[in-house]
Amino acid sequence: MKPMKMSRLYAPTLKEDPTEAELASHRLLLRAGMIRKEAAGLYTYLPLAWRSIMKIENIVRDEMDNAGAQELMMPIMVDADLWRQSGRIDAYGKELIRFHDRHEREFVLGPTHEETVTALVRNELRSYKQLPVNLYHIQDKFRDEFRPRYGLMRGREFIMKDGYSFSATQESLQEEYDKMKAAYANICVRCGLKALPVVADTGQIGGDTSVEFMALADAGEASLVYCDCCGFAADDEAATTKVPVLDGPGNGVLTKIETPGVHSIEDLAKFLDVPENATVKSLCIIDAEGNPVLALVPGDHELNDCKAEHVFGEGYRMMTDEELEGFGLPKGSIGPVNLPEGIRIVCDATLEDVHSWGCGANVDGYHFIGVEPGRDFTADEWADIVTVVAGDPCPHCGKPLSAARGIEVSQVFQLGTKYSEAMGATFMDEDGKDKPLIMGCYGVGVSRTLAAVVEQHNDENGIVWPVSVAPYEVSIVPLDVNDELVWPAAQKVADELSQAGIEVVIDDRKERPGVKFADNDLMGFPYQLVFGKRAVKNGCCELKDRATGERVEVSIDEVAEKVAGLIRAARA
Amino acid sequence: MKPMKMSRLYAPTLKEDPTEAELASHRLLLRAGMIRKEAAGLYTYLPLAWRSIMKIENIVRDEMDNAGAQELMMPIMVDADLWRQSGRIDAYGKELIRFHDRHEREFVLGPTHEETVTALVRNELRSYKQLPVNLYHIQDKFRDEFRPRYGLMRGREFIMKDGYSFSATQESLQEEYDKMKAAYANICVRCGLKALPVVADTGQIGGDTSVEFMALADAGEASLVYCDCCGFAADDEAATTKVPVLDGPGNGVLTKIETPGVHSIEDLAKFLDVPENATVKSLCIIDAEGNPVLALVPGDHELNDCKAEHVFGEGYRMMTDEELEGFGLPKGSIGPVNLPEGIRIVCDATLEDVHSWGCGANVDGYHFIGVEPGRDFTADEWADIVTVVAGDPCPHCGKPLSAARGIEVSQVFQLGTKYSEAMGATFMDEDGKDKPLIMGCYGVGVSRTLAAVVEQHNDENGIVWPVSVAPYEVSIVPLDVNDELVWPAAQKVADELSQAGIEVVIDDRKERPGVKFADNDLMGFPYQLVFGKRAVKNGCCELKDRATGERVEVSIDEVAEKVAGLIRAARA
Secondary structure, eight states: OOOEETTTOOOOOOSSOOTTOOSHHHHHHHHTTSEEEEETTEEEEOHHHHHHHHHHHHHHHHHHHHTTOEEOBOOSEEEHHHHHHHTHHHHTGGGSEEEEOTTSOEEEEOSSOHHHHHHHHTTTOOBGGGOOEEEEEEEEEEOOOSSOBTGGGBOSEEEEEEEEEEESSHHHHHHHHHHHHHHHHHHHHHTTOOEEEEEOOOSSSSSSOEEEEEEEOTTOSEEEEEOTTTOOEEETTTOOOOOOOOOOSSTTOOEEEEOTTOOSHHHHHHHHTSOGGGSEEEEEEEOTTSOEEEEEEETTSOBOHHHHHHHHOTTOEEOOHHHHHHTTOOTTOOOSTTOOTTOEEEEEGGGGGOOSEEEEOSSTTEEEEEEOBTTTBOOSEEEOOBOOOTTSBOTTTOSBOEEEEEEEEEEEEEEETHHHHHHTOEEEOTTSOEEEOEEEEEEEEHHHHHHHHHHHSEETTEEOOOGGGOSSSEEEEESOTTOTTHHHHHHHHHHHHHHTTOOEEEOOOOOOHHHHHHHHHHHTOSEEEEEOHHHHHTTEEEEEETTTOOEEEEEHHHHHHHHHHHHHHHOO | OOOEETTTOOOOOOSSOOTTOOSHHHHHHHHTTSEEEEETTEEEEOHHHHHHHHHHHHHHHHHHHHTTOEEOBOOSEEEHHHHHHHTHHHHTGGGSEEEEOTTSOEEEEOSSOHHHHHHHHTTTOOBGGGOOEEEEEEEEEEOOOSSOBTGGGBOSEEEEEEEEEEESSHHHHHHHHHHHHHHHHHHHHHTTOOEEEEEOOOSSSSSSOEEEEEEEOTTOSEEEEEOTTTOOEEETTTOOOOOOOOOOSSTTOOEEEEOTTOOSHHHHHHHHTSOGGGSEEEEEEEOTTSOEEEEEEETTSOBOHHHHHHHHOTTOEEOOHHHHHHTTOOTTOOOSTTOOTTOEEEEEGGGGGOOSEEEEOSSTTEEEEEEOBTTTBOOSEEEOOBOOOTTSBOTTTOSBOEEEEEEEEEEEEEEETHHHHHHTOEEEOTTSOEEEOEEEEEEEEHHHHHHHHHHHSEETTEEOOOGGGOSSSEEEEESOTTOTTHHHHHHHHHHHHHHTTOOEEEOOOOOOHHHHHHHHHHHTOSEEEEEOHHHHHTTEEEEEETTTOOEEEEEHHHHHHHHHHHHHHHOO
């Protein structure tokens, strides 16, 4: 490939920050002339971003192929009948784009392809001898988000690698799943992403049947906890641990005390002169079936919405003030002892070993201390319902957890037989019996990975691409393209690098040095070679490392070899 | 890349020809386990076909990049407002897939992207200094065909490379257009396609403003004429030439003769004892505005529907028997002399220099000979309205044309300012004035190219891939995988070839030799290396050239080097 001339490159940069962009990735990709919006949630990848996307795709491909998966390509248009067979058509909701063809047959634009791939194999994977099979494609996906935003992070059309494995046994599924998990970790590393494999909430009890790879970034929508010590990581919605709770005041002797002006846990802890986590918080809930529930959690922890859904049902909610009054519950002084009849009591499992609780007395202005569960009230259920936070002990090694925010860039998931059973995709096992295929599904958000890379790799001047996914690896910046020494020297090095297989852009524009420096920094090429008049006269140019900002003078005769070496070492 | 094991390859072959497949490409791609139908006009590319598609894409990419075009990626979902701006939304008809998002905003699935790309550049290509720019992407396209068929040839979702150039001047457009035309010719050659650049009907008067590349194949939907001598080629709808017409009988003396039983040109030529092309055929037409027209064409040529539309308007038709009667026109004896009043006369331009016509006399059972245009009747218009056929003279060199059928695999087109004017995409020219961008558009049917390659490269045993687009370049066929000499020898050669960068599949299945030969022939890998027990004992294997069927024994020690050499020479 010949060096790309910056004057011909279609990369219209913006001087000002676009007002609609909240995230660094959105803002910088727009400013650097890498993406443009067509409509809400729909973006064009301009040539620079598209080069990076293709590199990410090739990294994904390489890892998939090495893990024994095979690439194919399924249609984007999916016959809605397949979605009826799986039962997803109505469950998916308004994010699913549906339309009718000219013959009034219904189709959907695939947001994922479980149905298509299951239909594809259901008459052709017939024997256990053919299994396992692992198939993937890299394709535009569609989700009609209610409020698309954050540029590439949450679009309506986005690029995804989605893959599906078919196994005869759970052990084989586990093997495919583990291979994919390892490949996904490699993909993150090779793209330059610091990411954590996070145990995801699958809505099921059971071990590691789904892991999300979370790129750490303040802009992430997910909150995580992780352990620096043993490597454990989990979405705070899925993390479970025995959070440490102190025994409360009162030495286990049930005592009603007057607590004037105490309406919150903070007030109570202060009043009792104990830490907040030596108190118990009462939450009044209407569960999904409309029944009242009192939920009790450690004073310094919050009810976790996702876990609460599993216990109280989808659609559970907090009681209104009117409902509290109706049940005779005095706001700010509620607790499990002397609770009006008909209210179920659910306690966070962590409280099971805690004694001498301090909590509301169900009389305005009064609390109990020394409450003993079992003696003073009976819990209907002990359940894991709180959000794990930084400082809580790691469930694996007990060391304190850290908290972070993350961008979900990929996910592996053990589907089991959900789709194969619903769609009749069976194989004949060794024992001669027909059984449903055991499936896994594996997704990488390719365009989201690009955005996540920019979130992690930028500074006040622009993007700082890792070599592995940089649109070009080196930019050559002759400061005066009309100078009879500067231009030929710059061009010679550009050609040498190109011939060495390095991807080079040469800034041949007749712009001021300041403009060139700003644009090259904004676009974030990993190495810049600056050719100024004085240096060239001395047989030198300046090598700038975009990431560190370091600049060194290098002999023009040696610079191509030196830079090619740096880049080859940094490639994924 | 390691050798692919046939036992793991997802390529379910079919023993029987699928009944729905009329074309060789459709039949063979299904049988070889390369494509599968999801729904009408929607196909999955299984791993083998997908490898070939990616190779075609990379050939396209390489040629585009060499020609200075830049790859990007626009969304598949296109805001319908853009299509309203261009005026295409209603003009496109039912082939355009339209739907509303959850907020009731209308979108289309892009069949091409003139609107999107024009909107993309309209605020960013502002100066003549930025021009020309040539942008392309490779993407799934959507056309809701009334009757999708022929497998990949006419699908509803298909892969296309579509590109668009923006110029300041017509000369610059011509340059981009010529570069694209040259690149497209290269793409055909590199994919192994015998194709002709055919001047297409653009519905405009003017020179070469559109060329279609037609892969020659009996299965093609287009009929072409071409000149073996000078290289001229045209769709028969667009070809124009002075077709040779003989002067008729009667020496220019208008004579009415009784012609009992003469109802066709064939009858008339026989009766007059002249060739058919010494007669003139009369066609009675109702034009698009409902007015009667008599069209006169050389007796041995046919009215061309496309040309006729330009003259008579879209929706013109032949008169019914009732209409003929109503106008007093006696079927089988109609002509321009003594024509009832009010009927326009349009003659094929070719007849302008022809004398002494033989044609109907507008009296049942009578014809005229010796008819002289101008003297005996007055033509209202001379126009090019016939289909050029094999044997007609080449319009460039006069040598006889040949006829063939073709598959349109790509097209280049000078759009001019149609979209830029409609959508307000202007640039400031050197003279300081705002002018609309001058556009070209360029499309390659990628999936159709795959089908066309198979149409041209197959035999009774299956597909015969050209090396450049073969899914794998070599298949290694050990006849007995349990043999202690055969298997290690086969594996050694497979590894050697892989290490040399050759794409290898190894048929490790425990199948009979006949099954292996049949499958490998069907899948069409260019070279097969067969490892039989006896040959291996002698230190040899058999090298089979799929295209020629030639088999030679080659020493196992030398075969990898030899085959790698053959393949490197044959790669595109």
